Amino acid sequence: MVKLRALLAQLPAELSAESTWNSSTHSALETEITGLATNSWTCKPGDLFMGMPGTRVDGGDFWASAIESGAVAALVSAQVPRPEEGTACVIPMTDMNRVCAEVAAAFYDYPSQKMQMVGVTGTNGKTTTTHLIEYLFNHCQKATALLGTLYARWPGHEQTATHTTPFAVDLQQQLSAAQKAGSEYGVMEISSHALAQQRVLGCKFSVAVFSNLTQDHLDYHKDLDDYFEAKALLFSPTYLQGRAIVNLDDSYGRRLIERVDSVWTYSTENSDADLWTSDLVYAPGGVQGQLHTPSGTVPFQSPLVGQFNVANLLAAVGAGLALELDLEMMVQALSQFLGVPGRMEQVAVVPSQDISVIVDYAHTPDSLENMLKAARPFVKGQMICVFGCGGDRDRTKRPLMGGIAASFADQVVVTSDNPRTEDPQQILQDVLAGIDDSVQPVVEVDRHAAIQAAILKAQPGDFVLIAGKGHEDYQILGTEKIHFDDREEAQAALKQRLNS
Numbered sequence: 001m002v003k004l005r006a007l008l009a010q011l012p013a014e015l016s017a018e019s020t021w022n023s024s025t026h027s028a029l030e031t032e033i034t035g036l037a038t039n040s041w042t043c044k045p046g047d048l049f050m051g052m053p054g055t056r057v058d059g060g061d062f063w064a065s066a067i068e069s070g071a072v073a074a075l076v077s078a079q080v081p082r083p084e085e086g087t088a089c090v091i092p093m094t095d096m097n098r099v100c101a102e103v104a105a106a107f108y109d110y111p112s113q114k115m116q117m118v119g120v121t122g123t124n125g126k127t128t129t130t131h132l133i134e135y136l137f138n139h140c141q142k143a144t145a146l147l148g149t150l151y152a153r154w155p156g157h158e159q160t161a162t163h164t165t166p167f168a169v170d171l172q173q174q175l176s177a178a179q180k181a182g183s184e185y186g187v188m189e190i191s192s193h194a195l196a197q198q199r200v201l202g203c204k205f206s207v208a209v210f211s212n213l214t215q216d217h218l219d220y221h222k223d224l225d226d227y228f229e230a231k232a233l234l235f236s237p238t239y240l241q242g243r244a245i246v247n248l249d250d251s252y253g254r255r256l257i258e259r260v261d262s263v264w265t266y267s268t269e270n271s272d273a274d275l276w277t278s279d280l281v282y283a284p285g286g287v288q289g290q291l292h293t294p295s296g297t298v299p300f301q302s303p304l305v306g307q308f309n310v311a312n313l314l315a316a317v318g319a320g321l322a323l324e325l326d327l328e329m330m331v332q333a334l335s336q337f338l339g340v341p342g343r344m345e346q347v348a349v350v351p352s353q354d355i356s357v358i359v360d361y362a363h364t365p366d367s368l369e370n371m372l373k374a375a376r377p378f379v380k381g382q383m384i385c386v387f388g389c390g391g392d393r394d395r396t397k398r399p400l401m402g403g404i405a406a407s408f409a410d411q412v413v414v415t416s417d418n419p420r421t422e423d424p425q426q427i428l429q430d431v432l433a434g435i436d437d438s439v440q441p442v443v444e445v446d447r448h449a450a451i452q453a454a455i456l457k458a459q460p461g462d463f464v465l466i467a468g469k470g471h472e473d474y475q476i477l478g479t480e481k482i483h484f485d486d487r488e489e490a491q492a493a494l495k496q497r498l499n500s
């Protein structure tokens with residue numbers, strides 16, 4: 001608990017829109033704040049309400065409802081109409097995103113600065129790399145918290161995540177709980193949205209990883225350069241106070257290297273990098289080779305498949321070495337790390353089936369291509385790709401993904417992903433626009449029927465790759481969220497196949 005006056009005193013002066021307090025502010029300033037809220041509906045007595053400007057409404061306009069629910073005071077954008085003096089404590093501020101992050105970090109007493117933090121950004125690979133880091137660090141006896149797309153977890157605790165990077169209040173609350181539960185290290189996925197919206201402000205990172213930048217989120221970012229600039233923020237002194245670990249094989253990674261002082265590069269094949277691999281042998285059971293690092297060269301083996309996963313493990317080992325973890329111990333742990341739910345996850349039934357079924361979270365052009373290329377060497381028969389594209393998200397990636405599926409798979413089944421509020425048929429048309437007329441994809445708007453058809457029609461030796469939803473256990477149709485899990489759907493279809 002902290003008095004409002006003490007909390008506000010920690011904010012940079014330029015965030016206050018007015019230099020003097022009015023009389024209703026004075027009594028609130030001496031009141032203890034017991035919690036923070038950014039939603040008027042969930043505001044509790046003793047909370048400080050922060051009204052966030054959104055795309056639909058300005059949360060600040062709901063200060064009256066927050067105060068009625070017991071908020072001690074409200075911080076709002078300067079343009080929000082305020083009450084008459086003496087009625088309620090509503091304080092105008094200049095940049096609510098920044099205010100929210102700074103207040104949250106101060107309220108929870110800067111938890112990230114009591115841990116060694118690793119931030120991972122990039123279009124693809126964040127979830128896999130953060131899981132690898134968590135696994136390697138814990139294997140080296142370093143209690144580590146993980147915050148990302150799937151969940152937030154630390155010793156003795158796990159909760160499902162709603163966003164890749166939590167909003168500032170949840171983020172600081174989770175870091176504080178993780179630190180109090182004994183986490184000495186923390187690893188986080190950091191989305192470009194989070195950086196653009198300053199959700200992570202107040203966090204300091206000892207290590208920041210850049211995996212890659214390819215097309216996604218052009219509904220939110222103006223263009224790829226704008227998307228890159230958002231990701232590059234993580235490597236500025238505002239956040240990074242240690243070493244950058246950057247993918248030398250990625251063109252935006254090479255651009256980033258020019259901007260950072262302390263950097264280790266990694267590459268799956270380029271010996272100019274600080275961490276790189278050679279003598280790679282890929283097999284259905286994983287990959288093995290030589291790992292070259294600033295701490296020496298060692299043989300390694302991993303059950304993960306695909307060249308992109310070699311890049312992910314290089315990034316994870318780099319982060320560990322930057323924090324002085326033992327190379328031999330990390331390499332030993334690599335051989336035991338089996339993967340992440342919904343990433344190249346094999347679906348199997350008993351008795352064993354005559355086809356392979358893989359569920360993967362590829363939902364960008366680059367990851368779809370990587371996934372199909374990684375699987376190809378192991379496909380005896382035909383490679384069948386079932387996929388769709390999310391609604392209310394980057395539309396320009398749809399035809400690109402259609403073209404990639406048609407080029408790299410033998411059969412394409414175009415279906416729905418999470419249509420959200422868009423017309424599902426229109427999304428299918430956007431995907432089909434990228435598929436050459438000579439290809440004849442199966443088009444089935446119902447994802448359940450699409451998965452079932454692909455699995456039932458597959459011939460012995462075929463590979464069915466179901467892309468886009470990975471670990472997700474829901475489907476968003478309109479504004480409704482229903483239970484839907486690609487792995488369960490595939491299992492049911494495989495059982496039907498065995499019984500038919």
Ligand SMILES: CC(=O)N[C@H]1[C@@H](OP(=O)(O)OP(=O)(O)OC[C@H]2O[C@@H](n3ccc(=O)[nH]c3=O)[C@H](O)[C@@H]2O)O[C@H](CO)[C@@H](O)[C@@H]1O[C@H](C)C(=O)N[C@@H](C)C(=O)N[C@H](CCC(=O)O)C(=O)O
Pocket residue numbers: 038039040041051052053054055056057058059060062162163164165166167191192193194
């Ligand atoms: C584009 C974007 O980031 N939008 C976020 C934004 O939504 P919005 O602009 O529609 O919000 P709004 O409805 O106008 O409301 C504004 C504020 O008023 C408040 N409010 C509203 C009504 C009311 O009665 N009372 C009240 O207090 C709301 O709580 C909110 O704080 O503010 C909302 C609440 O803070 C967020 O939930 C929402 O994220 C949406 C759900 C979202 O999907 N974001 C995605 C794109 C995202 O951030 N994704 C990245 C991952 C990307 C990756 O794959 O790399 C992530 O980090 O997860």
Ligand SMILES: Nc1ncnc2c1ncn2[C@@H]1O[C@H](COP(=O)(O)OP(=O)(O)OP(=O)(O)O)[C@@H](O)[C@H]1O
Pocket residue numbers: 122123124125126127128129149164189211212308309311312342343344360361362363366367368370371470
């Ligand atoms: N380093 C990589 N480069 C390219 N593709 C990758 C890489 N790692 C994983 N992929 C592919 O991208 C998909 C998503 O991987 P992952 O969940 O690790 O990425 P992410 O960055 O966390 O994605 P998101 O932020 O959208 O949750 C995987 O299922 C795989 O197909």
Ligand SMILES: N[C@H](CCC[C@H](N)C(=O)O)C(=O)O
Pocket residue numbers: 164363389390391393417418468469472
């Ligand atoms: N974090 C990503 C996930 C996309 C997953 C895909 N299944 C979809 O719904 O488009 C996003 O919000 O763009």
